[in-house]
Amino acid sequence: DTEVTQTPKHLVMGMTNKKSLKCEQHMGHRAMYWYKQKAKKPPELMFVYSYEKLSINESVPSRFSPECPNSSLLNLHLHALQPEDSALYLCASSQDPNTSGRPGANVLTFGAGSRLTVL
Amino acid sequence: AQSVTQLDSQVPVFEEAPVELRCNYSSSVSVYLFWYVQYPNQGLQLLLKYLSGSTLVESINGFEAEFNKSQTSFHLRKPSVHISDTAEYFCAVSLSGSARQLTFGSGTQLTVLP
Numbered sequence: 001d002t003e004v005t006q007t008p009k010h011l012v013m014g015m016t017n018k019k020s021l022k023c024e025q026h027m028g029h030r031a032m033y034w035y036k037q038k039a040k041k042p043p044e045l046m047f048v049y050s051y052e053k054l055s056i057n058e059s060v061p062s063r064f065s066p067e068c069p070n071s072s073l074l075n076l077h078l079h080a081l082q083p084e085d086s087a088l089y090l091c092a093s094s095q096d097p098n099t100s101g102r103p104g105a106n107v108l109t110f111g112a113g114s115r116l117t118v119l
Numbered sequence: 120a121q122s123v124t125q126l127d128s129q130v131p132v133f134e135e136a137p138v139e140l141r142c143n144y145s146s147s148v149s150v151y152l153f154w155y156v157q158y159p160n161q162g163l164q165l166l167l168k169y170l171s172g173s174t175l176v177e178s179i180n181g182f183e184a185e186f187n188k189s190q191t192s193f194h195l196r197k198p199s200v201h202i203s204d205t206a207e208y209f210c211a212v213s214l215s216g217s218a219r220q221l222t223f224g225s226g227t228q229l230t231v232l233p
Contacts, residue, residue: 004162006162040207040226040228041225041226042209042223042224042225042226043163043209043223045221088162090162090163092163107153107165107168108163108165108221109165110155110162110163110164110165111162112161112162113161113162115160
């Protein structure tokens with residue numbers, strides 16, 4: 001199994017709703033990532049979990065709340081979002097968050113994304 | 120800090136013609152280099168990577184890229200494109216292999232015309 005699975009594929013929510021995006025991988029990877037991608041733009045890093053602990057938060061607003069229940073799962077909880085938060089949210093994983101002399105261990109595998117629309 | 124420049128935002132090309140997507144980077148230290156492809160309404164897929172060794176790397180679907188250290192480039196080439204190659208292509212650079220330092224270029228939309 002060499003996939004990163006994201007659900008739902010599409011999500012429409014109002015500004016007062018609470019919803020969650022889910023990501024799952026069974027490759028034994030120990031690092032998981034959330035990226036945000038606006039149309040025709042490159043992905044922007046939001047969060048990195050390393051060995052199930054939050055290691056990087058790229059100054060993301062608190063209306064986005066990540067959670068890593070175990071080494072295979074990564075959630076992104078959404079609350080009180082704004083229309084400008086509409087985007088494609090990509091999950092990714094890698095074997096190890098640091099190279100430690102094994103650069104191939106940090107190649108990212110991306111999921112297909114969850115397309116979020118905030119009304 | 121490193122940076123990545125993809126010189127062409129859009130590249131239209133006819134089917135079966137050759138194509139080159141350009142990528143230049145700036146860094147004062149050694150880098151790892153990647154090309155990712157994003158088909159419409161999909162996530163990113165790793166197309167090929169340069170980590171070490173041979174400077175010419177190839178993908179399974181006919182793309183190749185050559186790491187040129189003196190010109191700080193990692194251009195992507197294919198001798199004959201297909202309609203199915205239509206996609207957004209992102210060049211990315213990593214300094215130490217740490218994902219935090221993975222920097223993406225702005226992307227190049229390749230459109231293959233019949």
